[in-house]
Amino acid sequence: xxxxxxxxxxxxxxxxxxxxxxxxxxxxxxxxxxxxxxxxxxxxxxxxxxxxxxxxxxxxxxxxxxxxxxxxxxxxxxxxxxxxxxxxxxxxxxxxxxxxxxxxxxxxxxxxxxxxxxxxxxxxxxxxxxxxxxxxxxxxxxxxxxxxxxxxxxxxxxxxxxxxxxxxxxxxxxxxxxxxxxxxxxxxxxxxxxxxxxxxxxxxxxxxxxxxxxxxxxxxxxxxxxxxxxxxxxxxxxxxxxxxxxxxxxxxxxxxxxxxxxxxxxxxxxxxxxxxxxxxxxxxxxxxxxxxxxxx
Amino acid sequence: xxxxxxxxxxxxxxxxxxxxxxxxxxxxxxxxxxxxxxxxxxxxxxxxxxxxxxxxxxxxxxxxxxxxxxxxxxxxxxxxxxxxxxxxxxxxxxxxxxxxxxxxxxxxxxxxxxxxxxxxxxxxxxxxxxxxxxxxxxxxxxxxxxxxxxxxxxxxxxxxxxxxxxxxxxxxxxxxxxxxxxxxxxxxxxxxxxxxxxxxxxxxxxxxxxxxxxxxxxxxxxxxxxxxxxxxxxxxxxxxxxxxxxxxxxxxxxxxxxxxxxxxxxxxxxxxxxxxxxxxxxxxxxxxxxxxxxxxxxxxxxxxxxxxxxxxxxxxxxxxxxxxxxxxxxxxxxxxxxxxxxxxxxxxxxxxxxxxxxxxxxxxxxxxxxxxxxxxxxxxxxxxxxxxxxxxxxxxxxxxxxxxxxxxxxxxxxxxxxxxxxxxxxxxxxxxxxxxxxxxxxxxxxxxxxxxxxxxx
Numbered sequence: 001x002x003x004x005x006x007x008x009x010x011x012x013x014x015x016x017x018x019x020x021x022x023x024x025x026x027x028x029x030x031x032x033x034x035x036x037x038x039x040x041x042x043x044x045x046x047x048x049x050x051x052x053x054x055x056x057x058x059x060x061x062x063x064x065x066x067x068x069x070x071x072x073x074x075x076x077x078x079x080x081x082x083x084x085x086x087x088x089x090x091x092x093x094x095x096x097x098x099x100x101x102x103x104x105x106x107x108x109x110x111x112x113x114x115x116x117x118x119x120x121x122x123x124x125x126x127x128x129x130x131x132x133x134x135x136x137x138x139x140x141x142x143x144x145x146x147x148x149x150x151x152x153x154x155x156x157x158x159x160x161x162x163x164x165x166x167x168x169x170x171x172x173x174x175x176x177x178x179x180x181x182x183x184x185x186x187x188x189x190x191x192x193x194x195x196x197x198x199x200x201x202x203x204x205x206x207x208x209x210x211x212x213x214x215x216x217x218x219x220x221x222x223x224x225x226x227x228x229x230x231x232x233x234x235x236x237x238x239x240x241x242x243x244x245x246x247x248x249x250x251x252x253x254x255x256x257x258x259x260x261x262x263x264x265x266x267x268x269x270x271x272x273x274x275x276x277x278x279x280x281x282x283x284x285x286x287x288x289x290x291x292x293x294x295x296x
Numbered sequence: 297x298x299x300x301x302x303x304x305x306x307x308x309x310x311x312x313x314x315x316x317x318x319x320x321x322x323x324x325x326x327x328x329x330x331x332x333x334x335x336x337x338x339x340x341x342x343x344x345x346x347x348x349x350x351x352x353x354x355x356x357x358x359x360x361x362x363x364x365x366x367x368x369x370x371x372x373x374x375x376x377x378x379x380x381x382x383x384x385x386x387x388x389x390x391x392x393x394x395x396x397x398x399x400x401x402x403x404x405x406x407x408x409x410x411x412x413x414x415x416x417x418x419x420x421x422x423x424x425x426x427x428x429x430x431x432x433x434x435x436x437x438x439x440x441x442x443x444x445x446x447x448x449x450x451x452x453x454x455x456x457x458x459x460x461x462x463x464x465x466x467x468x469x470x471x472x473x474x475x476x477x478x479x480x481x482x483x484x485x486x487x488x489x490x491x492x493x494x495x496x497x498x499x500x501x502x503x504x505x506x507x508x509x510x511x512x513x514x515x516x517x518x519x520x521x522x523x524x525x526x527x528x529x530x531x532x533x534x535x536x537x538x539x540x541x542x543x544x545x546x547x548x549x550x551x552x553x554x555x556x557x558x559x560x561x562x563x564x565x566x567x568x569x570x571x572x573x574x575x576x577x578x579x580x581x582x583x584x585x586x587x588x589x590x591x592x593x594x595x596x597x598x599x600x601x602x603x604x605x606x607x608x609x610x611x612x613x614x615x616x617x618x619x620x621x622x623x624x625x626x627x628x629x630x631x632x633x634x635x636x637x638x639x640x641x642x643x644x645x646x647x648x649x650x651x652x653x654x655x656x657x658x659x660x661x662x663x664x665x666x667x668x669x670x671x672x673x674x675x676x677x678x679x680x681x682x683x684x685x686x687x688x689x690x691x692x693x694x695x696x697x698x699x700x701x702x703x704x705x706x707x708x709x710x711x712x713x714x715x716x717x718x719x720x721x722x723x724x725x726x727x728x729x730x731x732x733x734x735x736x737x738x739x740x741x742x743x744x745x746x747x748x749x750x751x752x753x
Contacts, residue, residue: 049413049712050384050387050388050413051383051387051406051409051410051412051413051415051708051711051712052409052412052413052708052709052711052712053412053413053708055387055412055413055414055415056412056413056414064743068743071739072739072740073736074736140565141563141565141566158563158564158565160565161563161564161565161568245508245509245568245569247507247508247509247568247722247726248564248568248722248725248726249722249723249725249726249727249728250723251726261508264381264384265380265381265384265508265715266712266715266716267383267384267387267711267712267715268712268744271743
């Protein structure tokens with residue numbers, strides 16, 4: 001890298017004008033990213049509230065928010081729900097489905113690819129809140145699904161209340177699969193057809209080709225995609241909030257929902273920021289895990 | 297660059313641009329002065345989704361049109377939100393000079409808290425110059441509701457309310473229940489609901505708000521009506537501590553558990569969302585799909601001509617029974633009283649103009665218009681004698697219930713405790729055992745108020 005940098009005019013040791021070009025973006029990063037994070041870190045040690053006396057007089061309460069967090073059963077429920085939602089909708093749902101669609105579309109004719117691709121992409125380009133409302137009316141008591149069930153003579157059920165986690169997972173799969181599909185499509189296009197053809201000549205079954213050749217070949221794409229969808233899904237808020245509000249009870253309360261509820265419904269901004277840092281920590285740990293597994 | 301990567305990059309760029317465009321667009325602040333040199337006074341209140349059909353909107357428009365000072369223009373700036381979200385949005389708006397309205401409608405439960413946060417302007421000096429305030433026009437007891445713990449007054453009340461059991465006499469007849477119903481104990485309430493369930497199918501026997509989304513309605517109309525009916529209170533005035541464990545809490549939660557276990561209540565999909573209150577009062581009750589509703593005295597406001605769900609027959613079909621104490625112990629029945637007030641935010645731009653309008657809007661004639669249209673109980677002694685007010689069905693009976701009325705703790709932590717109540721009630725409604733829900737409540741309350749401010753009974 002350094003040899004390339006040295007070869008590019010203007011990037012030599014003496015000429016440092018590139019620093020000035022970087023400054024604006026660094027300043028923006030500091031102001032809008034690092035500063036809020038530091039502020040959040042600071043607030044998480046206070047009793048900051050939205051109303052009442054503590055809204056006026058900020059008190060430093062040490063690690064009380066954190067000690068409470070570890071005792072709070074809803075935090076445990078929140079972590080568990082986040083994991084279920086993450087595994088169900090992103091790691092398994094979006095990835096596997098996205099991969100399957102990409103694989104099935106490979107080397108099919110153009111029109112077919114275009115139609116299927118557009119249908120899958122529709123979920124992704126639809127804004128999150130619109131998705132949520134669509135699926136809310138699909139799963140609602142008087143929704144499309146129950147209407148269909150009623151048409152064939154089955155009795156409808158309150159999907160959003162009897163199996164809330166299932167519905168939000170399905171919603172997120174519908175919303176996000178296109179991203180994985182695009183990544184895998186690009187990766188699969190890169191698998192040289194010669195290798196696969198050679199394997200066919202050697203008598204390998206399609207399954208063997210998939211397991212022994214295709215997947216190992218696109219391993220890096222899988223890991224990168226895994227990391228991206230994980231981070232995207234970790235922060236999903238609007239979809240769940242609009243569909244179930246985190247309920248019933250705490251059945252779909254993931255950490256972002258719980259954080260919002262603490263900060264803006266229960267007026268506990270300080271506690272809410274502490275939870276947001278927990279979420280950030282989980283994101284960092286998972287990213288490190290993926291990056292490490294990519295290197296190995 | 298590989299084709300896939302380019303596609304990714306393009307998608308990323310689109311997302312980033314959208315995010316930045318949304319982040320950069322800001323609402324332009326209202327300077328407060330219109331081009332004609334008028335002072336614009338903004339009034340913020342909660343719009344529950346019906347916009348210009350809302351009672352408050354129509355009332356503000358009407359009062360503004362007759363307001364004598366033509367140099368002041370009144371502009372409604374409603375916040376459309378569920379009951380639970382309204383107060384957080386208000387708190388956020390009041391924090392900054394750029395977003396604070398000139399007048400805000402405050403529920404008295406949060407007034408103390410917003411005053412302690414420094415969001416509201418004390419009105420004592422201004423009230424001295426207003427004769428209505430000191431000449432006995434306002435019922436003295438109602439002034440307590442707008443007086444914060446520092447002894448200062450932070451709002452002018454415009455209504456109050458009581459709570460009880462609304463019931464549909466037609467459905468009661470079908471189920472063989474008395475049309476003049478006066479249950480003596482909780483068991484009698486449950487028995488009536490069971491009778492409805494057995495004899496009138498496809499009708500919700502009893503509706504109580506039980507979700508977090510219905511906010512204060514869940515705390516006050518449901519939980520506190522039950523808890524106070526056991527003789528227990530949320531806050532022990534003598535010791536200055538919050539009660540986090542008592543038989544009363546368990547009993548109140550068990551009632552909620554029974555209603556849900558025996559399927560006497562509404563389906564969860566209807567009751568756990570922010571529209572639940574409206575569903576019950578504007579849809580289920582008028583359509584004869586609901587037999588008993590534990591709710592506030594303002595419900596008939598919906599049924600008036602021009603209300604949200606006009607229903608002329610309500611006078612004859614509905615009954616309003618007092619909510620009994622748990623075992624019928626003295627005083628026999630219980631109600632909680634709340635109410636709303638107009639306040640001036642500390643960050644308001646036109647406080648004098650706002651005050652001038654409040655004085656006009658809450659005079660005898662204008663208050664009467666509002667309480668009659670909204671179906672609330674008046675806080676003004678002179679309005680309570682007005683024939684147009686007294687002839688409203690149920691007003692007399694709702695006012696009568698106020699005799700045993702209890703008030704929510706005038707503590708600045710109450711709104712935060714109240715949200716824990718809502719979480720506790722919803723968790724029981726969705727199947728958590730009362731014991732588990734109560735112990736979680738105890739833990740959360742102790743974090744909010746501090747362990748040394750809690751007690752067990």
